[in-house]
């Protein structure tokens with residue numbers, strides 16, 4: 001079942017139209033990957049869909065479970081079930097990880113008792129127990145930030161998860177843990193898009209479908225063998 005459908009998406013950043021007609025469909029319970037060289041617009045796609053004000057959609061459509069996403073403000077997109085794990089998660093001083101997640105889960109309709117039970121379990125699953133009272137991402141290492149983003153995913157159980165380089169700055173053990181959690185989320189029904197320019201994580205979570213972003217468009221797509229081919233031949237081989 002299609003959870004997210006993106007059609008003919010054009011996005012301007014500053015004075016440059018970075019995305020020039022992206023078409024993409026993500027299915028519930030399926031792991032997809034979006035690969036593309038540095039600067040090809042992978043983060044632009046995630047941030048435009050999230051509603052970041054610097055990323056202006058100049059044409060196209062995005063439907064989440066058939067609902068028009070682009071007419072909604074960012075918090076309504078999240079409430080509708082869109083989740084974005086940032087490539088560079090911001091540090092938010094004065095906001096505790098726990099409070100942030102409690103409010104986010106409440107906005108997604110989870111009761112307080114449910115959260116009280118789920119939160120410690122999730123902290124344990126992501127090996128973040130000692131971060132319970134810490135401020136959101138403040139002073140976290142690169143790998144800790146990535147695990148904290150996965151903690152959000154784990155608790156929020158979104159319909160669609162766009163994970164922007166969840167593998168960057170992550171050591172081998174954390175990579176394995178992140179891969180396991182991503183697989184669990186997909187098994188529970190989330191449509192997952194792993195954004196990466198590096199096939200390392202994909203060896204641990206083989207995607208069912210791989211999209212390649214080049215020159216502002218999806219230049220090719222295929223099965224897991226496409227990620228392997230890219231790791232051998234680079235992105236140029238995908239250019240039509």
Ligand SMILES: Nc1ncnc2c1ncn2[C@@H]1O[C@H](COP(=O)(O)OP(=O)(O)O)[C@@H](O)[C@H]1O
Pocket residue numbers: 013014018036037038039040041042043044045054
């Ligand atoms: N906030 C911004 N202001 C100006 N240019 C930007 C901004 N964000 C991205 N860009 C530009 O848009 C292009 C795509 O960037 P990005 O989406 O981050 O690529 P990727 O994630 O694939 O590495 C790059 O040329 C980048 O410099």
Ligand SMILES: [Mg+2]
Pocket residue numbers: 042043044087164
């Ligand atoms: Mg990026």
